Amino acid sequence: MFKVLLLLCAIAAGPVICKKDENAAECPSKGCTISENCRCSDAPSFIGKANLDDYPQLISIVTDDAMKREIHNDIWLPLISNYQNPDGNPIICTFFVPHEYTDYSLINTLYNYGQEIAVHSITKNNLQSYWRNANESTLTQEFLGMKKILAKFANIPEDQIIGARTPQFQLAGM
Ligand SMILES: *[C@@H]1O[C@H](CO)[C@@H](O)[C@H](O)[C@H]1NC(C)=O
Numbered sequence: 001m002f003k004v005l006l007l008l009c010a011i012a013a014g015p016v017i018c019k020k021d022e023n024a025a026e027c028p029s030k031g032c033t034i035s036e037n038c039r040c041s042d043a044p045s046f047i048g049k050a051n052l053d054d055y056p057q058l059i060s061i062v063t064d065d066a067m068k069r070e071i072h073n074d075i076w077l078p079l080i081s082n083y084q085n086p087d088g089n090p091i092i093c094t095f096f097v098p099h100e101y102t103d104y105s106l107i108n109t110l111y112n113y114g115q116e117i118a119v120h121s122i123t124k125n126n127l128q129s130y131w132r133n134a135n136e137s138t139l140t141q142e143f144l145g146m147k148k149i150l151a152k153f154a155n156i157p158e159d160q161i162i163g164a165r166t167p168q169f170q171l172a173g174m
Pocket residue numbers: 134135136137138
């Protein structure tokens with residue numbers, strides 16, 4: 001997977017900058033191959049349907065809701081204990097945990113299974129305007145406060161809680 005990411009970065013980093021009203025140079029039909037860190041945007045996909053199994057399929061699993069026993073027992077536990085990656089490694093999800101209704105003992109269990117625990121917020125306020133207008137002190141209370149709550153009640157070292165998800169995907173000030 002690391003190789004694929006590197007490759008994508010290399011392709012994305014090709015510095016072709018056009019000035020206003022100027023057409024980009026045509027992509028050369030020859031001399032532009034993946035092995036040369038080059039790919040024309042109109043090139044057909046190099047992933048053929050026939051050999052789809054040769055390519056890694058990345059699936060990102062995240063959740064941003066309270067962790068309750070029914071959800072944990074009926075959905076998450078079967079998922080992470082009955083399935084695994086093709087190489088035998090466990091499935092790792094990121095749980096963005098809000099405070100209300102969360103059972104912190106379950107969060108502790110998930111953490112000990114190797115799952116990533118991250119911050120949602122304390123209030124999970126469902127008004128987009130609340131997050132859009134939030135000032136620094138509100139954001140600090142919501143995010144840092146939730147981190148401290150997770151650390152204390154789910155017994156997770158604070159430095160292991162790294163991620164945070166903006167509620168309603170709303171950034172402050174925008
Ligand atoms: C931040 O916003 C909250 C909620 O609107 C308000 O009560 C508080 O006074 C504000 N803090 C600062 C430092 O502006």
